[in-house]
Amino acid sequence: MIGTRAEINLDAAAHNTRELRRITNTKANLMAVVKANGYGHGAVEIAKTALQNGATALGVARLQEGIQLRESGIDKPILIFGYTPPEDTDKLICFDLTQTVGNSELAEFYSSCAGKLGSTLNIHLKIDSGMGRLGFLPDPIFATNHQNGYSQIIQKISSIIRLPNLVIEGIYTHFACADHKDKTNAIRQFELFTSLLTQLSQTTGFHAPLCHAANSAAIIDLPETHMDMVRAGISLYGLYPSEEVNKNRIMLKPVMELKSNILHLKKVPRGFCVSYGNTWKSSKDTTIATIPMGYADGYSRLLSSRGYMLVCGKQAPIVGRICMDLIMLDVGDIPEACINDEVVAFGKQNSACISVDEIAETLGTINYEIVSTLASRVPRVFLK
Numbered sequence: 001m002i003g004t005r006a007e008i009n010l011d012a013a014a015h016n017t018r019e020l021r022r023i024t025n026t027k028a029n030l031m032a033v034v035k036a037n038g039y040g041h042g043a044v045e046i047a048k049t050a051l052q053n054g055a056t057a058l059g060v061a062r063l064q065e066g067i068q069l070r071e072s073g074i075d076k077p078i079l080i081f082g083y084t085p086p087e088d089t090d091k092l093i094c095f096d097l098t099q100t101v102g103n104s105e106l107a108e109f110y111s112s113c114a115g116k117l118g119s120t121l122n123i124h125l126k127i128d129s130g131m132g133r134l135g136f137l138p139d140p141i142f143a144t145n146h147q148n149g150y151s152q153i154i155q156k157i158s159s160i161i162r163l164p165n166l167v168i169e170g171i172y173t174h175f176a177c178a179d180h181k182d183k184t185n186a187i188r189q190f191e192l193f194t195s196l197l198t199q200l201s202q203t204t205g206f207h208a209p210l211c212h213a214a215n216s217a218a219i220i221d222l223p224e225t226h227m228d229m230v231r232a233g234i235s236l237y238g239l240y241p242s243e244e245v246n247k248n249r250i251m252l253k254p255v256m257e258l259k260s261n262i263l264h265l266k267k268v269p270r271g272f273c274v275s276y277g278n279t280w281k282s283s284k285d286t287t288i289a290t291i292p293m294g295y296a297d298g299y300s301r302l303l304s305s306r307g308y309m310l311v312c313g314k315q316a317p318i319v320g321r322i323c324m325d326l327i328m329l330d331v332g333d334i335p336e337a338c339i340n341d342e343v344v345a346f347g348k349q350n351s352a353c354i355s356v357d358e359i360a361e362t363l364g365t366i367n368y369e370i371v372s373t374l375a376s377r378v379p380r381v382f383l384k
Contacts, residue, residue: 002340004260004293005379007347008041012253014053016238019250021054024219025226029210030054033233034069035061035081040298040374041237041256044072045382050236051076059231063088066097079124079170082134089113093121098169102126102135107160114165124170125157125208127196129189131176138196150196158204170210170229171197178225179217179242186218190225217241220249239356239367254356256371257347258299258378261340262311264290265331274328275320280305282319286332289316291343294325298374299345302363309343312336313350316343346370 021030032050034043047058047069057077060066066078079098084091086109092099093114101107101123114121128135139152161168173193177185193213201207214225216235234241238254265287268274272282289311295301304321309329316329316337331337346354356367363370 001379001381002261003379004258004291004297005381006040006374007257007259008045008380008382009253009255009257010045010049010382010384012238012255013041013046013049013236015253016236016255017050017053017055017232019252020219020230020232020235023223023250024230025223027228028214028226029056029229031057031059031079031212031229031231032236033059033231035059035065035233036372037065037376039234039237039368040371042380042382044069044074045380046236046255047074048072055232057229059233063091063097067091067095070095070097081126086110086113089121090117093117093119096122098122098124100124100126100134101160101166102128104156104159107163107166111163111165120165120167122167122169124172124210125160125168127153127171127173127193129173129193129196130185131174131189133174135173138192150199153196154200154203157200157206161204161206168206168208170212171208172210172212175213175215175218175225178215178222179245181244183222186222186225189213190222215241217245220245234368237371239371242366243357254347256356256374258345258374259347260291260293260343260345262289262331262337262343263292263326263339265337265339266290273320275304275323277321280320282330284332286330287335287337288319289329289331289337289343291327291329292325293327293343293345294323296324296375297378299327300359300363303359306362307359308354309345310347310349310352310354311341311343313352315352 032055034047037043038046059079061082063084126135128137136153138150175186210228212229214230216233218225219230238252267287270284274280301322307318308315311334314334316331319328319330356370360367360370
């Protein structure tokens with residue numbers, strides 16, 4: 001294929017799912033998190049591949065993401081992590097989507113809306129054990145001894161249990177620092193969460209069918225947190241949550257490669273300036289290759305005159321400012337470069353490789369951002 005595209009290796013996605021299933025407690029279900037269009041990889045295709053290779057449920061961030069999966073023919077459980085307006089309760093029920101609830105008022109709205117529809121809504125309760133985003137905040141979150149009771153949060157959850165038209169299928173929390181080498185914070189969060197579950201059971205007799213906490217980092221490094229289900233996100237796509245997790249426990253294969261082709265070649269003299277602002281000037285006679293890719297495709301402008309791409313298996317520096325639709329490379333040291341030759345922005349070419357992690361490090365960000373912000377105008381080409 002000629003032109004800018006993201007090649008998605010579904011065999012690699014299948015391999016990663018099986019690897020995650022291998023290291024997950026046999027009693028725990030595996031949820032494949034496919035929010036944000038499968039972290040940029042294509043939600044429907046990744047979801048189907050994961051379900052065929054050991055996943056039993058899916059996780060998304062928003063209502064429309066869940067609807068998209070249902071309309072593609074997927075009938076497995078789908079949990080929405082984020083907010084859905086109560087007025088869309090009919091869509092949640094119609095498409096059999098499970099909604100996260102993190103406060104009492106929202107639960108009451110959902111219950112009322114479901115009642116008016118003469119139906120019930122499946123929900124998971126979210127506990128904020130230290131992430132600070134969404135969820136019920138336990139009373140002793142900042143206390144050194146959290147064994148003394150959770151009266152307020154138990155009272156709130158008890159009121160939700162009594163609400164009509166809601167079916168509580170699960171309860172979960174999310175780790176803030178499980179990808180750190182020091183697991184102290186994650187362990188404290190887990191202890192707080194499990195202590196709450198124990199007291200909730202003792203006080204109300206309630207026990208959710210699915211209790212879950214483990215994200216990708218915890219799947220790898222904290223097997224004691226696997227509980228009834230684990231949630232695999234970034235690891236599903238062949239990327240490690242951080243450099244601090246134990247990579248020896250699981251072998252992941254990157255699923256995405258970003259590629260394009262040489263659109264134009266021109267020989268330029270020493271002192272020739274390239275792109276907006278004339279920020280780069282050639283130090284010798286050279287050849288400039290123009291690539292039909294730019295920041296509107298999700299390739300960061302911050303890589304201007306800092307990054308490189310692969311041409312003929314060799315590193316070709318990015319020169320000048322990256323434009324909305326075009327990038328220029330200095331291929332003066334690659335005389336064999338020709339029009340239409342493949343260019344790799346990240347991925348492998350011959351024996352050379354540019355990893356997503358390498359680009360993330362250059363930009364001072366994380367691998368999640370590099371793949372998930374790839375623009376929708378970049379075609380996803382699914383390979384097996």
